[in-house]
Amino acid sequence: MRISAQVAFAWADFRITLTGKPRRKGRGQTPQAGTDSESQGFAGRELLREAVARLRDGRWLAVVAALAVLAGAIAIAGRIASGQAADNLRDTALAALPLAAGTLTGEIEKQRLVPLVLARDDAVRGALRRAGKMQEAALNDKLKAIAGDASASAIYVIDTAGIAISASNAGEPTSFVGIDYNFRHYFQEAMAKGAASQYGLGTISGRPGLYLSSRVDDNGKPLGVAVLKVELDGVEANWRSSGFLVFVTDERGVVLATSQPDWRFRALAPLSAEDVAAAHEQLQLADAAFEPLPFRRGAGDGLATIDNAGKPRQFVEVVQDLPGAVPGWRLWLLTPADAALSSAANTARLTTLLGLLLLGLIAYVLTRRRRTRRLRQEALARMNAELESRVSTRTAELTRSNTALAGEIAERENAEAKVRRLRDDLAQANRLSILGQIAAGVAHEINQPVAAIRTYAENAGRFLDSGKTGSASGNLTSIVSMTERIGAITGTLRTFARRPGVAASPLPVREAIDGALSLLSGRIRDSGVTIVRPRGNASPVVMASRIRLEQILVNLLQNALDAMKDQPDPRIEIELAERDDRVLISVRDNGPGLGPEAAGNLFMPFQTTKEKGLGLGLVISQEIVQELGGTLRLDPGNGSGASFTIDLRRIE
Structure with a gap:
């Protein structure tokens, strides 16, 4: 009753506030002047009766409705927040998924190269030709060294009958030598298709791993198979350290590599008898039951539930197929979600x-404060004024920010323009430096026609004195020819020294090659180097600046000439090839070549193997090629000398 009375008085007070009528004064208070205390008391009692009647009719219904709305809003907010948390966890998992996949595929691709290389190794082929006739101790040692360097579990060579003739663990109690692997899928498939992969248990070690095999051929005739076994312990340890639950399944849903060791060789779902038999044969697991995992996937919400000792835990799952690693493999990454969702x-x-x-x-405070229309209008006016003030302030701030941003953009554009100018100036300086280096050769080229012109001129004078105008005319014609030759040489120099325009144009590649050889003709002749030009007469067309392409070729030719100093029988080959829509220009010499350290720092500024070099020629050449939409690379070494290839897009 006490609470009901308090509510009634509160309602009466609220009604009086809305109607503007004063409440009845309490004991000890004095009525305002000009009012009737009796009439005020009567009005208050009437309002109190009305308030109590209304509370009796609808109070509990309003309370229940308010509580229901409150509970519904809280429940909806919880569900929305849980969904957002799940989306955030999914984004985190999707960001981590490429790293987890890259760890696995990178390890497999690195190891996949080993059997491919061994399949082309002469020692392996020789051993397979002599299979069964002698012990291959040298090959065993070689395979052991390669296995150590590649972090492989084992490497071995199998003949056509399926017998291992050499292995990296030869001489050990677990040696593979002499073991029959004819039943293995990786042997059968490699013999049939050239390469294969198989995940399964080792017949001797009993440890799981991925077998990668490649067929060894001799002029189209199969000699055997080179096999590498890699155990994915390092990959699984990396997954465990990431904090995620990561595992890989095959096409039947059987778990193979996993960060949860007790999940290995279990299945996502119960397997049929046919799938169990196929998995036994594929994985070489005769006794495996392939029990289902304690793993339940959600109905399209991306959540999975794992039963852990009777306590279900929720995870956010993301999946990625791994066709580049092993066909049929899928990578699963699970992120714990219970704590974040709750x-x-x-x-x-x-x-x-x-x-x-x-x-x-x-709402209550606002209701109490709304006494009169005038006060509401004044409050609204104040709010509008404040809003306009804030808008004006924010507009001024945005204007200042936009002005500052425009200044930063202009400053950055100026900086980029300066960088482009500096790069062009550096390329021009490089061309002028090249001209300085070949100036002596060009002077020698010009001296010969100048001396010939003088001789022809003197003879022409004598012929004119003796009346032999025909002979004099022939000498004058020769002089004209010599001046044209001098003009061609100086024209090439002027063109090469000129700063190139920005726009490229269709250019036959042979024109740039001929121009570069013309610039270096004197030095080439004096050095005694044999130049082998591209075979054939075809000249593919690329979109490039002739001056820039000549500059790159002159840089490569000069580097080759420098490298072959004091070399016996020096030789430079220029090759021109077309592959699809690409044009490949290769410059190859038979000099001493480049060491691994020099090759690794080749395109770094100020890295050079020359005594007086600046180490900028190849850097500038690479930037010019990239501006032309191509690449400049050092070809892998296949003998003595060095080979560089310019790769440009061909145009029709």
Whole structure:
């Protein structure tokens, strides 16, 4: 009754506030002047009766409705927050998925190269030709060294009958030598298709691993198979350290590599008898039951539940196929979600509750404060004025920010323009440096026609004195020819020294090659180097600047000439090839070549093997090629000398 009375008085006070009528004064208070205390008391009692009647009719219904709305809002907020938390976890998992996949595929691709290389090794072929006739101690040692360098579990060579004739673990108690592997899928498939892979248990070690095999051929005739076994312990350890639950399944859903060791060789779902038999044969697991994992996938919400000792735990799952690693493999990455979902839901519920309570309080306060229309209009005017002030302030801030941003953009554009100018100046300086280096040869080229012109001129004078005008005319014609030759040489120099335009144009590649050889003709003749030009007469067309392409070729030719100094029988080959829509220009010499350290730092500025070199020629050449939409690379070494290839897009 006490609470009901308090509510009734509160309602009466609210009604009086809305109607503008004063409440009845309490004991000890004096009525205002000009009012009737009796009439005020009567009005208050009437309002009190009306308030009590209304509370009796609809109070509990309103309370129940308010509580229902509050509970519904809290529940909805919890679900929304849980969904957002799951989406955030999924984004995190998707970001980590390429790294987890790259760890596995990178290890497999690295190891996959070993059997491919061994299949082309002469020692392996020789051993297979002599299979069964002698012990291959040298090959065993070689395979052991390669296995150590590649971090492979084992490497071995099998003949056509399926017998291992050499292995990296030869001489050990677990040696593979003499073991029959004819039943293995990786042997049968490699013999049939050239290469194969198989995940399974080792017949001797009993440890799981991935077998990668490649057929060894001799002029089209199969000699045997080179096999590498890699155990994915390092990959699984890396997955465990990431904090995620990661595993790989085959096409039947059987778990292979996993960060949870007790999940290995279990299945995502119960397997049929046919699938069990196929898995036994493929994985070489005769006794495996392939029990289902304690793993339940959600109905399209991306959540999975794992039963852990009777306690279900939720995870966010993401999946990626791995066709590049092994066909049929899929990578699963699970992120623990219980803590994040519960925390997000509880935080959202509490926030919603506090927000609704705050809204209720605000509504009550606003209701109490709305006494008259004039006060409401004044409050609205004040709010509008404040809003306009904030908009003006924010507009001024945005204007200042936009002005500053425009200044930064202009400053960055100026900086980029300066960088482009500096790069062009550096390329021009490089061309002028090249001209300085070949100036002596060009002077020698010009001296010969100048001396010939003088001789022809003197003879022409004598012929004219003796009346032999025909002979004099012939000498004058020769002089004209010599001046044209001098003009061609100086024209090439002027063209090469000129700063190139920005736009490229269709250019036959042979024209640039002929121009570069013309610039270096004197030095080439004096050095005694044999130049082998591209075979045939075809000249593919690329989109490039002739001056820039000549500069790259002159850089490569000069480097080759420098490398073959004091070399016996020096020789430079220029090759021109077309592959699909690409044009390949190769410059190859038979000099001493480049060491691994020099090759690794080849395109770094100020890295050079010359005594007086600056180490900028190849850097500038590479930037020019990239501007033309191509690449400049050092070809892998296949003997003595060095080979560089310019790769440009061919145009029709």
